[in-house]
Amino acid sequence: MTYPPPHHPQYSPGQVPVVGPQAGPPPPGWQPPPPPVRGGLNRGSKTVLFVGPVLMLLLCCGGVSAISALTGDPQPTEIAAPDQQDRPAAATDGVAPPPGPVTVAPADSPTPSATATPAASVQTKTVTETEKIGFKTKKVNDPNLAKGKTSVRTKGVPGVRTLTYEVTLTDGVETDRRLVGNKVTKQPVTQVIAVGTKPASKCDPNYSGACVPIASDVDCAGGSGNGPAYVRGPVYVIGSDIYGLDRDGDGVACED
CATH class of the missing domain: 2.20.230.10 (Resuscitation-promoting factor rpfb.)
Incomplete structure:
Protein backbone atom coordinates (compact mmCIF):
# COMPACT_ATOMS: atom_id res chain seq x y z
CA MET A 1 0.00 0.00 0.00
CA THR A 2 1.29 3.40 -0.94
CA TYR A 3 0.82 6.29 1.43
CA PRO A 4 0.57 9.82 0.28
CA PRO A 5 2.97 12.40 1.66
CA PRO A 6 2.46 13.04 5.36
CA HIS A 7 1.33 16.60 4.81
CA HIS A 8 -1.33 15.74 2.21
CA PRO A 9 -4.45 17.87 2.80
CA GLN A 10 -6.81 14.91 2.76
CA TYR A 11 -6.06 14.07 6.37
CA SER A 12 -5.47 16.01 9.49
CA PRO A 13 -2.54 15.60 11.95
CA GLY A 14 -2.64 12.24 13.72
CA GLN A 15 -4.98 10.68 11.11
CA VAL A 16 -3.97 7.39 9.50
CA PRO A 17 -3.23 7.91 5.82
CA VAL A 18 -5.97 6.63 3.52
CA VAL A 19 -5.82 6.03 -0.21
CA GLY A 20 -9.05 5.46 -2.02
CA PRO A 21 -11.75 3.54 -0.32
CA GLN A 22 -9.43 1.23 1.56
CA ALA A 23 -7.64 1.97 4.86
CA GLY A 24 -5.11 -0.07 6.69
CA PRO A 25 -2.63 0.11 9.54
CA PRO A 26 0.52 2.25 9.03
CA PRO A 27 3.88 0.58 8.58
CA PRO A 28 5.77 -0.41 11.71
CA GLY A 29 7.47 2.55 13.40
CA TRP A 30 5.48 5.11 11.46
CA GLN A 31 4.77 8.28 13.43
CA PRO A 32 2.58 11.12 12.45
CA PRO A 33 4.66 14.07 11.23
CA PRO A 34 4.62 17.44 12.94
CA PRO A 35 2.32 20.05 11.51
CA PRO A 36 3.76 22.00 8.62
CA VAL A 37 5.16 25.47 9.11
CA ARG A 38 3.90 28.02 6.71
CA GLY A 39 6.35 29.98 4.69
CA GLY A 40 9.10 27.33 4.64
CA LEU A 41 10.24 23.86 5.65
CA ASN A 42 10.54 22.61 9.21
CA ARG A 43 14.08 22.97 10.61
CA GLY A 44 15.58 19.55 10.92
CA SER A 45 13.05 17.98 8.54
CA LYS A 46 14.52 15.76 5.88
CA THR A 47 11.44 15.96 3.64
CA VAL A 48 11.83 17.65 0.31
CA LEU A 49 9.11 18.32 -2.19
CA PHE A 50 10.27 16.88 -5.44
CA VAL A 51 9.19 18.58 -8.58
CA GLY A 52 10.43 17.37 -11.95
CA PRO A 53 12.49 20.31 -13.21
CA VAL A 54 13.60 21.33 -9.72
CA LEU A 55 14.73 17.78 -8.97
CA MET A 56 16.90 17.69 -12.06
CA LEU A 57 18.45 21.03 -11.14
CA LEU A 58 19.23 19.87 -7.62
CA LEU A 59 20.77 16.62 -8.79
CA CYS A 60 23.08 18.14 -11.37
CA CYS A 61 24.05 21.49 -9.89
CA GLY A 62 25.01 21.28 -6.24
CA GLY A 63 21.85 19.66 -4.96
CA VAL A 64 23.23 18.80 -1.58
CA SER A 65 24.33 22.40 -0.94
CA ALA A 66 21.00 23.76 -2.09
CA ILE A 67 19.05 21.37 0.11
CA SER A 68 21.21 22.23 3.08
CA ALA A 69 20.63 25.92 2.48
CA LEU A 70 16.87 25.43 2.27
CA THR A 71 16.49 23.17 5.30
CA GLY A 72 19.07 25.02 7.45
CA ASP A 73 21.17 21.84 7.87
CA PRO A 74 24.95 22.27 7.74
CA GLN A 75 26.73 20.66 4.82
CA PRO A 76 28.27 17.30 5.59
CA THR A 77 31.96 17.40 6.38
CA GLU A 78 34.25 14.67 5.16
CA ILE A 79 36.26 13.23 8.07
CA ALA A 80 39.30 11.15 7.34
CA ALA A 81 39.42 7.62 8.64
CA PRO A 82 41.29 7.12 11.94
CA ASP A 83 44.08 5.22 10.23
CA GLN A 84 44.60 8.11 7.78
CA GLN A 85 44.50 11.06 10.22
CA ASP A 86 48.02 10.51 11.61
CA ARG A 87 49.62 9.66 8.28
CA PRO A 88 51.91 12.30 6.66
CA ALA A 89 50.68 13.86 3.46
CA ALA A 90 51.75 12.08 0.29
CA ALA A 91 54.51 13.72 -1.70
CA THR A 92 53.25 15.83 -4.53
CA ASP A 93 55.71 14.29 -6.94
CA GLY A 94 54.13 10.83 -6.62
CA VAL A 95 56.79 9.37 -4.33
CA ALA A 96 55.51 8.05 -1.00
CA PRO A 97 57.23 9.50 2.11
CA PRO A 98 59.44 7.14 4.12
CA PRO A 99 57.87 5.39 7.13
CA GLY A 100 58.37 6.72 10.63
CA PRO A 101 57.88 10.09 12.31
CA VAL A 102 58.26 13.21 10.21
CA THR A 103 60.29 16.12 11.64
CA VAL A 104 59.30 19.55 10.45
CA ALA A 105 61.78 22.41 10.97
CA PRO A 106 60.40 25.68 12.36
CA ALA A 107 59.52 28.15 9.64
CA ASP A 108 61.45 31.05 11.14
CA SER A 109 64.29 29.21 12.82
CA PRO A 110 67.05 31.80 13.51
CA THR A 111 70.41 31.12 11.95
CA PRO A 112 73.31 31.56 14.39
CA SER A 113 75.77 34.15 13.18
CA ALA A 114 79.47 34.25 13.91
CA THR A 115 80.61 36.88 16.41
CA ALA A 116 82.19 39.79 14.56
CA THR A 117 85.84 40.43 15.41
CA PRO A 118 86.40 44.10 16.32
CA ALA A 119 88.70 45.93 13.93
CA ALA A 120 92.18 46.81 15.23
CA SER A 121 92.81 50.47 16.11
CA PRO A 199 163.20 74.90 24.36
CA ALA A 200 163.47 74.77 28.10
CA SER A 201 165.30 77.86 29.49
CA LYS A 202 168.52 77.51 31.56
CA CYS A 203 168.00 80.95 33.14
CA ASP A 204 166.15 81.49 36.37
CA PRO A 205 162.78 83.07 35.64
CA ASN A 206 162.99 85.28 38.77
CA TYR A 207 165.50 87.55 37.01
CA SER A 208 165.65 89.47 33.74
CA GLY A 209 168.14 91.67 31.88
CA ALA A 210 170.72 88.97 32.07
CA CYS A 211 170.55 85.19 32.22
CA VAL A 212 170.95 84.14 35.79
CA PRO A 213 171.89 80.45 35.57
CA ILE A 214 170.03 77.87 37.54
CA ALA A 215 172.54 76.57 40.06
CA SER A 216 173.03 75.84 43.72
CA ASP A 217 174.36 79.39 44.19
CA VAL A 218 174.99 82.37 41.90
CA ASP A 219 177.16 85.46 42.65
CA CYS A 220 177.86 88.66 40.76
CA ALA A 221 180.92 88.35 38.55
CA GLY A 222 183.99 90.33 39.90
CA GLY A 223 182.62 90.30 43.41
CA SER A 224 183.74 88.49 46.54
CA GLY A 225 181.29 85.59 46.13
CA ASN A 226 182.63 82.09 45.59
CA GLY A 227 180.03 80.80 43.10
CA PRO A 228 179.94 78.17 41.77
CA ALA A 229 177.97 80.19 39.14
CA TYR A 230 178.35 83.85 38.27
CA VAL A 231 176.33 86.54 36.39
CA ARG A 232 177.19 89.93 35.00
CA GLY A 233 174.78 92.78 35.58
CA PRO A 234 172.84 94.67 35.60
CA VAL A 235 170.20 92.09 36.64
CA TYR A 236 166.64 93.06 37.44
CA VAL A 237 164.76 91.18 40.12
CA ILE A 238 161.22 90.34 38.81
CA GLY A 239 160.42 87.58 41.20
CA SER A 240 162.12 86.35 44.34
CA ASP A 241 165.81 87.16 44.83
CA ILE A 242 166.65 83.56 45.71
CA TYR A 243 170.40 84.13 45.26
CA GLY A 244 170.66 87.47 47.25
CA LEU A 245 172.09 89.45 44.33
CA ASP A 246 170.29 92.80 45.17
CA ARG A 247 172.07 93.77 48.31
CA ASP A 248 170.66 97.30 48.64
CA GLY A 249 167.13 96.19 47.75
CA ASP A 250 166.48 98.65 44.95
CA GLY A 251 165.50 95.93 42.47
CA VAL A 252 168.74 96.12 40.49
CA ALA A 253 171.56 93.69 41.19
CA CYS A 254 175.17 93.39 40.08
CA GLU A 255 175.36 97.07 39.19
CA ASP A 256 179.20 97.37 39.51
Whole structure:
Protein backbone atom coordinates (compact mmCIF):
# COMPACT_ATOMS: atom_id res chain seq x y z
CA MET A 1 0.00 0.00 0.00
CA THR A 2 1.29 3.40 -0.94
CA TYR A 3 0.82 6.29 1.43
CA PRO A 4 0.57 9.82 0.28
CA PRO A 5 2.97 12.40 1.66
CA PRO A 6 2.46 13.04 5.36
CA HIS A 7 1.33 16.60 4.81
CA HIS A 8 -1.33 15.74 2.21
CA PRO A 9 -4.45 17.87 2.80
CA GLN A 10 -6.81 14.91 2.76
CA TYR A 11 -6.06 14.07 6.37
CA SER A 12 -5.47 16.01 9.49
CA PRO A 13 -2.54 15.60 11.95
CA GLY A 14 -2.64 12.24 13.72
CA GLN A 15 -4.98 10.68 11.11
CA VAL A 16 -3.97 7.39 9.50
CA PRO A 17 -3.23 7.91 5.82
CA VAL A 18 -5.97 6.63 3.52
CA VAL A 19 -5.82 6.03 -0.21
CA GLY A 20 -9.05 5.46 -2.02
CA PRO A 21 -11.75 3.54 -0.32
CA GLN A 22 -9.43 1.23 1.56
CA ALA A 23 -7.64 1.97 4.86
CA GLY A 24 -5.11 -0.07 6.69
CA PRO A 25 -2.63 0.11 9.54
CA PRO A 26 0.52 2.25 9.03
CA PRO A 27 3.88 0.58 8.58
CA PRO A 28 5.77 -0.41 11.71
CA GLY A 29 7.47 2.55 13.40
CA TRP A 30 5.48 5.11 11.46
CA GLN A 31 4.77 8.28 13.43
CA PRO A 32 2.58 11.12 12.45
CA PRO A 33 4.66 14.07 11.23
CA PRO A 34 4.62 17.44 12.94
CA PRO A 35 2.32 20.05 11.51
CA PRO A 36 3.76 22.00 8.62
CA VAL A 37 5.16 25.47 9.11
CA ARG A 38 3.90 28.02 6.71
CA GLY A 39 6.35 29.98 4.69
CA GLY A 40 9.10 27.33 4.64
CA LEU A 41 10.24 23.86 5.65
CA ASN A 42 10.54 22.61 9.21
CA ARG A 43 14.08 22.97 10.61
CA GLY A 44 15.58 19.55 10.92
CA SER A 45 13.05 17.98 8.54
CA LYS A 46 14.52 15.76 5.88
CA THR A 47 11.44 15.96 3.64
CA VAL A 48 11.83 17.65 0.31
CA LEU A 49 9.11 18.32 -2.19
CA PHE A 50 10.27 16.88 -5.44
CA VAL A 51 9.19 18.58 -8.58
CA GLY A 52 10.43 17.37 -11.95
CA PRO A 53 12.49 20.31 -13.21
CA VAL A 54 13.60 21.33 -9.72
CA LEU A 55 14.73 17.78 -8.97
CA MET A 56 16.90 17.69 -12.06
CA LEU A 57 18.45 21.03 -11.14
CA LEU A 58 19.23 19.87 -7.62
CA LEU A 59 20.77 16.62 -8.79
CA CYS A 60 23.08 18.14 -11.37
CA CYS A 61 24.05 21.49 -9.89
CA GLY A 62 25.01 21.28 -6.24
CA GLY A 63 21.85 19.66 -4.96
CA VAL A 64 23.23 18.80 -1.58
CA SER A 65 24.33 22.40 -0.94
CA ALA A 66 21.00 23.76 -2.09
CA ILE A 67 19.05 21.37 0.11
CA SER A 68 21.21 22.23 3.08
CA ALA A 69 20.63 25.92 2.48
CA LEU A 70 16.87 25.43 2.27
CA THR A 71 16.49 23.17 5.30
CA GLY A 72 19.07 25.02 7.45
CA ASP A 73 21.17 21.84 7.87
CA PRO A 74 24.95 22.27 7.74
CA GLN A 75 26.73 20.66 4.82
CA PRO A 76 28.27 17.30 5.59
CA THR A 77 31.96 17.40 6.38
CA GLU A 78 34.25 14.67 5.16
CA ILE A 79 36.26 13.23 8.07
CA ALA A 80 39.30 11.15 7.34
CA ALA A 81 39.42 7.62 8.64
CA PRO A 82 41.29 7.12 11.94
CA ASP A 83 44.08 5.22 10.23
CA GLN A 84 44.60 8.11 7.78
CA GLN A 85 44.50 11.06 10.22
CA ASP A 86 48.02 10.51 11.61
CA ARG A 87 49.62 9.66 8.28
CA PRO A 88 51.91 12.30 6.66
CA ALA A 89 50.68 13.86 3.46
CA ALA A 90 51.75 12.08 0.29
CA ALA A 91 54.51 13.72 -1.70
CA THR A 92 53.25 15.83 -4.53
CA ASP A 93 55.71 14.29 -6.94
CA GLY A 94 54.13 10.83 -6.62
CA VAL A 95 56.79 9.37 -4.33
CA ALA A 96 55.51 8.05 -1.00
CA PRO A 97 57.23 9.50 2.11
CA PRO A 98 59.44 7.14 4.12
CA PRO A 99 57.87 5.39 7.13
CA GLY A 100 58.37 6.72 10.63
CA PRO A 101 57.88 10.09 12.31
CA VAL A 102 58.26 13.21 10.21
CA THR A 103 60.29 16.12 11.64
CA VAL A 104 59.30 19.55 10.45
CA ALA A 105 61.78 22.41 10.97
CA PRO A 106 60.40 25.68 12.36
CA ALA A 107 59.52 28.15 9.64
CA ASP A 108 61.45 31.05 11.14
CA SER A 109 64.29 29.21 12.82
CA PRO A 110 67.05 31.80 13.51
CA THR A 111 70.41 31.12 11.95
CA PRO A 112 73.31 31.56 14.39
CA SER A 113 75.77 34.15 13.18
CA ALA A 114 79.47 34.25 13.91
CA THR A 115 80.61 36.88 16.41
CA ALA A 116 82.19 39.79 14.56
CA THR A 117 85.84 40.43 15.41
CA PRO A 118 86.40 44.10 16.32
CA ALA A 119 88.70 45.93 13.93
CA ALA A 120 92.18 46.81 15.23
CA SER A 121 92.81 50.47 16.11
CA VAL A 122 95.71 51.77 13.96
CA GLN A 123 97.17 55.22 14.63
CA THR A 124 100.14 57.09 13.17
CA LYS A 125 102.07 59.82 14.96
CA THR A 126 105.31 61.77 14.54
CA VAL A 127 108.04 61.40 17.17
CA THR A 128 111.10 63.65 17.46
CA GLU A 129 114.29 62.57 19.21
CA THR A 130 117.74 64.18 19.66
CA GLU A 131 121.20 62.72 19.97
CA LYS A 132 124.62 64.19 20.70
CA ILE A 133 127.32 64.66 18.09
CA GLY A 134 130.82 64.24 19.50
CA PHE A 135 133.33 67.04 18.95
CA LYS A 136 136.74 66.66 17.39
CA THR A 137 140.12 67.54 19.02
CA LYS A 138 142.80 69.52 17.28
CA LYS A 139 146.38 70.13 18.45
CA VAL A 140 148.51 73.12 17.43
CA ASN A 141 152.16 74.02 18.17
CA ASP A 142 152.86 77.05 20.38
CA PRO A 143 156.45 78.41 20.18
CA ASN A 144 155.83 80.60 23.17
CA LEU A 145 154.99 77.64 25.35
CA ALA A 146 157.79 75.64 26.87
CA LYS A 147 158.47 72.43 25.16
CA GLY A 148 156.54 69.47 26.65
CA LYS A 149 153.71 71.58 27.99
CA THR A 150 150.10 71.76 26.67
CA SER A 151 147.28 74.23 27.03
CA VAL A 152 143.60 74.10 25.99
CA ARG A 153 142.87 77.10 23.83
CA THR A 154 139.31 76.22 22.76
CA LYS A 155 137.10 73.91 24.73
CA GLY A 156 135.15 71.35 22.70
CA VAL A 157 131.32 71.39 22.73
CA PRO A 158 129.14 68.48 21.51
CA GLY A 159 126.68 69.10 18.69
CA VAL A 160 122.98 68.07 18.47
CA ARG A 161 121.26 65.96 15.79
CA THR A 162 117.45 65.91 15.55
CA LEU A 163 115.79 62.71 14.25
CA THR A 164 112.12 62.57 13.19
CA TYR A 165 110.25 59.24 13.06
CA GLU A 166 106.82 58.23 11.80
CA VAL A 167 105.54 55.70 14.35
CA THR A 168 102.61 53.32 13.78
CA LEU A 169 100.61 52.11 16.81
CA THR A 170 98.25 49.12 16.66
CA ASP A 171 95.91 48.95 19.65
CA GLY A 172 98.32 51.25 21.51
CA VAL A 173 101.42 49.11 20.81
CA GLU A 174 104.20 50.34 18.51
CA THR A 175 104.36 48.07 15.46
CA ASP A 176 106.43 50.15 13.02
CA ARG A 177 108.94 53.03 13.06
CA ARG A 178 110.22 54.83 9.97
CA LEU A 179 112.89 57.59 9.87
CA VAL A 180 111.56 60.57 7.93
CA GLY A 181 113.92 63.35 9.07
CA ASN A 182 117.64 63.70 10.03
CA LYS A 183 119.00 67.18 10.69
CA VAL A 184 121.96 68.64 12.60
CA THR A 185 120.40 71.37 14.70
CA LYS A 186 123.65 72.34 16.52
CA GLN A 187 127.12 72.01 15.09
CA PRO A 188 129.84 70.64 17.42
CA VAL A 189 132.75 72.86 18.45
CA THR A 190 136.23 71.46 17.88
CA GLN A 191 138.53 71.45 20.88
CA VAL A 192 141.93 73.11 20.29
CA ILE A 193 144.99 72.15 22.36
CA ALA A 194 148.26 74.09 22.16
CA VAL A 195 151.51 72.13 22.42
CA GLY A 196 154.66 74.04 23.51
CA THR A 197 157.72 73.95 21.24
CA LYS A 198 159.96 76.45 23.03
CA PRO A 199 163.20 74.90 24.36
CA ALA A 200 163.47 74.77 28.10
CA SER A 201 165.30 77.86 29.49
CA LYS A 202 168.52 77.51 31.56
CA CYS A 203 168.00 80.95 33.14
CA ASP A 204 166.15 81.49 36.37
CA PRO A 205 162.78 83.07 35.64
CA ASN A 206 162.99 85.28 38.77
CA TYR A 207 165.50 87.55 37.01
CA SER A 208 165.65 89.47 33.74
CA GLY A 209 168.14 91.67 31.88
CA ALA A 210 170.72 88.97 32.07
CA CYS A 211 170.55 85.19 32.22
CA VAL A 212 170.95 84.14 35.79
CA PRO A 213 171.89 80.45 35.57
CA ILE A 214 170.03 77.87 37.54
CA ALA A 215 172.54 76.57 40.06
CA SER A 216 173.03 75.84 43.72
CA ASP A 217 174.36 79.39 44.19
CA VAL A 218 174.99 82.37 41.90
CA ASP A 219 177.16 85.46 42.65
CA CYS A 220 177.86 88.66 40.76
CA ALA A 221 180.92 88.35 38.55
CA GLY A 222 183.99 90.33 39.90
CA GLY A 223 182.62 90.30 43.41
CA SER A 224 183.74 88.49 46.54
CA GLY A 225 181.29 85.59 46.13
CA ASN A 226 182.63 82.09 45.59
CA GLY A 227 180.03 80.80 43.10
CA PRO A 228 179.94 78.17 41.77
CA ALA A 229 177.97 80.19 39.14
CA TYR A 230 178.35 83.85 38.27
CA VAL A 231 176.33 86.54 36.39
CA ARG A 232 177.19 89.93 35.00
CA GLY A 233 174.78 92.78 35.58
CA PRO A 234 172.84 94.67 35.60
CA VAL A 235 170.20 92.09 36.64
CA TYR A 236 166.64 93.06 37.44
CA VAL A 237 164.76 91.18 40.12
CA ILE A 238 161.22 90.34 38.81
CA GLY A 239 160.42 87.58 41.20
CA SER A 240 162.12 86.35 44.34
CA ASP A 241 165.81 87.16 44.83
CA ILE A 242 166.65 83.56 45.71
CA TYR A 243 170.40 84.13 45.26
CA GLY A 244 170.66 87.47 47.25
CA LEU A 245 172.09 89.45 44.33
CA ASP A 246 170.29 92.80 45.17
CA ARG A 247 172.07 93.77 48.31
CA ASP A 248 170.66 97.30 48.64
CA GLY A 249 167.13 96.19 47.75
CA ASP A 250 166.48 98.65 44.95
CA GLY A 251 165.50 95.93 42.47
CA VAL A 252 168.74 96.12 40.49
CA ALA A 253 171.56 93.69 41.19
CA CYS A 254 175.17 93.39 40.08
CA GLU A 255 175.36 97.07 39.19
CA ASP A 256 179.20 97.37 39.51
